[in-house]
Amino acid sequence: MIQATPFLSRPGGPRPVVSIGLPVFNGGDFLEQALVSILDQEFGDFELLISDNASTDGTAEICTRYAALDARISYSRQPENLGAAKNYNDVFHAASAKYFKWAAHDDLLKPQFLTRCIDKFESFDAPPVIVYPQSEFIDETGQVLRADRRSMHTNSTSPAIRVFRAVQAMGLVTSVFGVFHRESLARTQLIGSFIASDYVLLLECVLLGPIVHLEGEPLFQRRIHGNMSRQANKSEEEVLRWFNPDARAKLSSKQRLRIEFRNSIYGIDGLTGLQRRLCAASLLSGFAVRRSRIAAGRLRRQFFNGQKREAN
Structure with a gap:
């Protein structure tokens, strides 16, 4: 298990401004590149908390080597694979800073990533x-x-307007790898042990306050490859076990997601009864608009593909 004390101790100095939590399982192929991109940040006042979910490849050796080179890194290894959800949440619970960021072993940050985000905050x-x-x-x-x-x-x-806009932007949600205000993130359920729990997390975030997307050049690179969680795990059962090896599905992923969305709206603190009802309506209308937009896009592609075939 992650031990919070080593992560929190910074002898002779204040707590860092940013905590970066990097949960990893068998990430040896890309982990070193990810670590270099974090350590090369212009904004250097951070702690990097790595939790190894009992990897069986070269992950432990890479983490141990880098932790010996940079005092900002704390490396801990789980005794067994506890699933991605618990590993993600453990690094958050160990964090000590005002701001928090999850990092993935296969993604890259440009050097200005933290500087731009913290300046905006x-x-x-x-x-x-x-x-x-x-x-x-x-x-x-x-x-x-x-x-x-x-x-x-x-x-x-308006929380209801934020909910509607967030629903339209859900996809490969790069926003979950942005920088969080740690106290706000602590008011959510974090990452749940069910498929698409990051969508529910983001819904809870917009219920609590704004999400700000910076303008300018890309500073975050999300890697798409055959071994990423959604590519390597083909069935819903496999994806669910990636989140939690002990989880058993009693509902379909869509059914579970609808329940979790509703529970978030009526369970998050700080909203009035009217705001909750408006947010629930906004959620339903937001997904209806999203489905219509996706269907219209599919019809357009079919039409243009048909036109091309006729032309040929």
Whole structure:
């Protein structure tokens, strides 16, 4: 299990400004690149908490070597694979800083990532829940595939409007790898032991406050490859076991997700009864609009593909 004391101890100095939690399982292929991109940040006042979920490849050797080179790194190894959800949540519970960021073993940060996010946070009197930069997707070799064109920028003062906008932006949600205001994140359920629990986390975040998407060049690179969780695990049962090896599905993933969304709206603190009802309506209408938009896009592609075949 992660021991919080080594992570929290910074002899002779104050707590860091940012805690970065890196949960990993068998990440040896890309882990070293990810660590270098974190350690090369212009903003250096951070702690890096690595939790190894009982990896069986070279992950432990890489982590041990880097922890010996940089005092900002704390490495801990789970006694067995506890699943991604618990590993993600454990690094958060060990964090000590005002701001928190999850990092993945296969993603990369540009050197200005933390600087831009922290500067934006500090420009607000009341901090948003998440600040995250423009992102792009890369392949196994680091070649850019495409830009992430979704923007979960939800700065309205109305929780219901924020919910509607967040629903439209859910996909490969790069915002969950942005920088969080740690006290706000602590008010959520964190990562749940069910499929698409990151969607529920983001819903809870927009119920609590704004998510800010920075303008400018991409500073985050999300790697798409065959061994990433959604690619390597083909069935819903396999994906569920990735979140929690002991989990057993009694409902379909869509049924569970609907229940969790509703529970979040009526369980998160700080909302009035009217706000909860408006958010529930906004959630339903948001998904209806999203489904209609996806269906319209599919019809457009079918039409244009048909036109091309006729032309040929």
